[in-house]
Amino acid sequence: xxxxxxxxxxxxxxxxxxxxxxxxxxxxxxxxxxxxxxxxxxxxxxxxxxxxxxxxxxxxxxxxxxxxxxxxxxxxxxxxxxxxxxxxxxxxxxxxxxxxxxxxxxxxxxxxxxxxxxxxxxxxxxxxxxxxxxxxxxxxxxxxx
Numbered sequence: 001x002x003x004x005x006x007x008x009x010x011x012x013x014x015x016x017x018x019x020x021x022x023x024x025x026x027x028x029x030x031x032x033x034x035x036x037x038x039x040x041x042x043x044x045x046x047x048x049x050x051x052x053x054x055x056x057x058x059x060x061x062x063x064x065x066x067x068x069x070x071x072x073x074x075x076x077x078x079x080x081x082x083x084x085x086x087x088x089x090x091x092x093x094x095x096x097x098x099x100x101x102x103x104x105x106x107x108x109x110x111x112x113x114x115x116x117x118x119x120x121x122x123x124x125x126x127x128x129x130x131x132x133x134x135x136x137x138x139x140x141x142x143x144x145x
Contacts, residue, residue: 022072028079031065036092040144047136054123058085061092099138
């Protein structure tokens with residue numbers, strides 16, 4: 001089958017139409033930052049600064065919503081990641097968290113997730129920063145109990 005210019009243009013217009021239509025799906029439009037309820041008792045300002053740089057966008061009520069968080073389907077992924085992150089651990093609504101959780105998640109390389117690190121180069125941690133963050137968050141968790 002030979003693809004003609006007319007067929008290619010039709011395909012482009014269908015794709016553009018679908019892109020416009022998915023913007024109307026109401027999922028991911030509620031990009032709010034609830035008030036900070038209770039932060040942990042930080043072991044040091046440097047731990048908070050490092051956590052803010054690497055973790056706060058998904059694990060706090062202080063999310064910075066970039067322009068692309070308003071464009072579907074990326075907005076759906078970002079909204080879902082933030083909601084899931086806040087539900088598992090929220091630095092702005094602190095509850096008891098185990099220091100072991102930090103060793104497992106950060107030390108194991110699952111946090112911050114790959115897709116976040118790709119969009120946020122500042123979230124890439126050196127080995128020394130990983131160690132410092134795990135140690136600091138573990139001390140913070142212990143001090144906040």
